[in-house]
Amino acid sequence: MSDERRRMAGGLDYRHGRIELWHGSGGRAMAQLIEELFETSFDNPFLARRNDQACFEVGAGRLVMTTDGFVIAPLFFPGGDIGCLAVHGTVNDIAMAGARPLYLAVAMIIEEGFPLADLKAIVASMAAAAKAAGVAIVTGDTKVVERGKGDGIFITTTGVGVVPAGVEISAERARPGDAVLLSGSIGDHGVAVLSKRESLAFETELLSDCASLHDLVARMVEAVPGIHAMRDPTRGGLAALLNEIAQQSGVGIALNEDAIPVAPAVRGACELLGLDPLYVANEGKLVAFCAAEDADRLLAVMRAHPLGRDAARIGTVVEDSRRFVQMQTGFGGHRIVDWLAGDQLPRIC
Amino acid sequence: MSDERRRMAGGLDYRHGRIELWHGSGGRAMAQLIEELFETSFDNPFLARRNDQACFEVGAGRLVMTTDGFVIAPLFFPGGDIGCLAVHGTVNDIAMAGARPLYLAVAMIIEEGFPLADLKAIVASMAAAAKAAGVAIVTGDTKVVERGKGDGIFITTTGVGVVPAGVEISAERARPGDAVLLSGSIGDHGVAVLSKRESLAFETELLSDCASLHDLVARMVEAVPGIHAMRDPTRGGLAALLNEIAQQSGVGIALNEDAIPVAPAVRGACELLGLDPLYVANEGKLVAFCAAEDADRLLAVMRAHPLGRDAARIGTVVEDSRRFVQMQTGFGGHRIVDWLAGDQLPRIC
Known part of the structure; x- marks a missing residue:
């Protein structure tokens, strides 16, 4: 049994564990992180298929797409954390077009040494915010950078939503008298x-x-x-x-x-x-x-x-x-x- | 005339200029960066509307969505750079479902002090790759982190594409004999x-x-x-x-x-x-x-x-x-x- 296999046999160690470079290298440790943390927390059939993309049906009409990187410091603040913020922020950018949010994609850039306990808390917060907003986190990506080349965690959330017929909200449409x-x-x-x-x-x-x-x-x-x-x-x-x-x-x-x-x-x-x-x-x-x-x-x-x-x-x-x-x-x-x-x-x- | 206005009056200084924290702060410097660099390079009517989201028509059917963070080091390497890589990588993840890529969203996390000349080269590379792939970069986001809290530039690219009728490509569909x-x-x-x-x-x-x-x-x-x-x-x-x-x-x-x-x-x-x-x-x-x-x-x-x-x-x-x-x-x-x-x-x- 290799060291790596032994390390992983017991599941992720949320008490003392930290993100290591191999969590981002496309191997077994990354698969374990995706399976034990992301799939379990975000829990939906799109993610469970483990493709590099999510596939979903849409009706004919207008969609909106929006993306935001979240780099807030500190990661946990009174009233929220980077996880729920990353969901709220993208849901809101979809909503600002008058659209109904449908699906989110999440890309994380994590610094080596980041505590798994913090990652777990952030992921739980994202999952709860997504559930409350009625959106599914259907696809994602995880990268790890060396200690000192990031700052804990950065999260980029991208969303799509559907615009109701007849709604046409846009920044150039304000008129005198409004x-x-x-x-x-x-x-x-x-x-x-x-x-x-x-x-x-x-x-x-x-x-x-x-x-x-x-x-x-x-x-x-x-x-x-x-x-x-x-x-x-x-x-x-x-x-x-x-x-x-x-x-x-x-x-x-x-x-x-x-x-x-x-x-x-x-x-x-x-x-x-x-x-x-x-x-x-x-x-x-x-x-x-x-x-x-x-x-x-x-x-x-x-x-x-x-x-x-x-x-x-x-x-x-x-x-x-x-x-x-x-x-x-x-x-x-x-x-x-x-x-x-x-x-x-x-x-x- | 404030220092800031004076600084901006002459346009971005690609020769000596560097990314500063205020390029990510939602003010005039960020607007200038978006207008002079991103809008000009990615040049499409979606981006030109300057909404926090892009709106587009789709026909009824199946879409795919995929996201990837790019943290490659070094940023420029033989045969490419982080810019074209971020486009190719996401175009490919769309294509791997048998889908035709339609639109990309780009979120950049840039380290304070990053040379504007390098950013310009990366953006030009992204624009060329997107053009060659027939996809438009329709929405984006720029964040700046303090010196030492990032590593030059990280780019997260998210894409959507449309799956042709009858195509059903997925990781769980390989069969003995294939x-x-x-x-x-x-x-x-x-x-x-x-x-x-x-x-x-x-x-x-x-x-x-x-x-x-x-x-x-x-x-x-x-x-x-x-x-x-x-x-x-x-x-x-x-x-x-x-x-x-x-x-x-x-x-x-x-x-x-x-x-x-x-x-x-x-x-x-x-x-x-x-x-x-x-x-x-x-x-x-x-x-x-x-x-x-x-x-x-x-x-x-x-x-x-x-x-x-x-x-x-x-x-x-x-x-x-x-x-x-x-x-x-x-x-x-x-x-x-x-x-x-x-x-x-x-x-x-």
Whole structure:
């Protein structure tokens, strides 16, 4: 019996075991990792066939495809971890097209020496998030890099979803007069991650808002199929999102600062850390642009959902060839909300 | 004018420029990188819409989805680089289901300080490979990690493709009596990468075989729609592939060593490096399992294609409840071709 066979005979050692280079080398150790951890946790017939690709039936129509690499540090943060984040983030990018998520593919790049216990926790978190979102993780890939050539684990999640007939949501479709609706308070994710990174203790525990928004979106699209544009304010925060939409649609946006919900604890932490909540990442919020006459109906649907309880109309799309995002401040003044400047929080997602 | 704006006014500096953390932070620098490099190079209307997802029409039927992370070191090697490899690898995983590749998604994790010139070369290589394979890179993501937390660049490529009606290729479908066909010589990729890594100079230049096999596969599937199983021998080499299929199909495989093509220069390098070509990675080869009566026809189609010129029938599927891969050696003996043992070449793809 070879050393390798002996090592594997007892199953993966989640207590003391670590990822080694051979877990990524295409041999028996990789097969064991796939079988004992990934197949068992993600449990679906696509994965169980052990092909290098998953095959599924689709009806004729429009699909969306989206991919995101997750490099967040730390891997575990208040309110979530890189595993559920990788599922939520990709589910949300599918949902932002008004689409229903169907299938996910997961590629992991793991650093040699990474504890199997942490990998197990992350995989369990992914599995739970995928189950809750009604999506199957149907195919995957695992690579291992030498110690010092990575940082624990990076996860790239790619998803496909199906767009309902009649829905046409895209960044260039915002029009002057459109209402700008935000699904809830901003800054929670970024501040929660930063508080953990900097080992800050606040009186109120700050939790990431990380969540899958597909169900909220399904209800929104059902009520108002003609939503013009929709996006989730992740890296770069609300400010980046609004500037991107203004740029793509060739419009300006007039914001009302008082209408933008920010939790008091987040506001306090931002002041302490010298951050503007407008630029801080969120992982469970969305912004929708719709015709003014649809705004009340859409807002009511959002507020009726647990993930849109604090939804608010935060502004209006205006004609502006300079494509500026401008904000009426609480003090009655105006300021330009520019793109994020050079220095921001790295590795927030 | 801020420093950041001044820096960006002149466009990306491919001569001296390097990736900085702000290229991944969701702000203006990231937008510039996407616009000037990715959109220009990958040039397609999906990407140009700048949504966080790509939307496309599909007909009713079966799709495949596959994902692979590429962490190869060195990034540039004889016969290719991480860019074209990331396209070929994913195109091939789609093709191995007999499917026609349609769309790719690309997620990059780049280390702070990575030269923009290298990124440009890699992106150009990806664009050329995608164009040659007739696939569009329709969506993507860029993350930047701090110096020392990555290794230059990691690329995860995910693809979708469409399976022709009547084609049902899967790892569990090999049957006793099936012919085992290999499309060409083995070991080229692994040996080429290793020669560069170890700075070895051989008399004959060793080149990676890295190539997209979709066109070869299209002809094979057209000639013999009933191919049972197909896979490309990447990490773990031919030995891993044969063991995987034997395992999944519940069969044994009888190989004929003399029939397996190995280029003399590769054989020589393997002897020098102490490698067995059976375990060395390939990136432009495939193995097909088909009914004995289809074998001659399929082999003829493979040999008529430039990427299958040296195709050979290397063995036969046999009944074996132990699922062993056995090889008749050139000297008339027999040996078990086991799974890859623990130590193999890390980061070969």
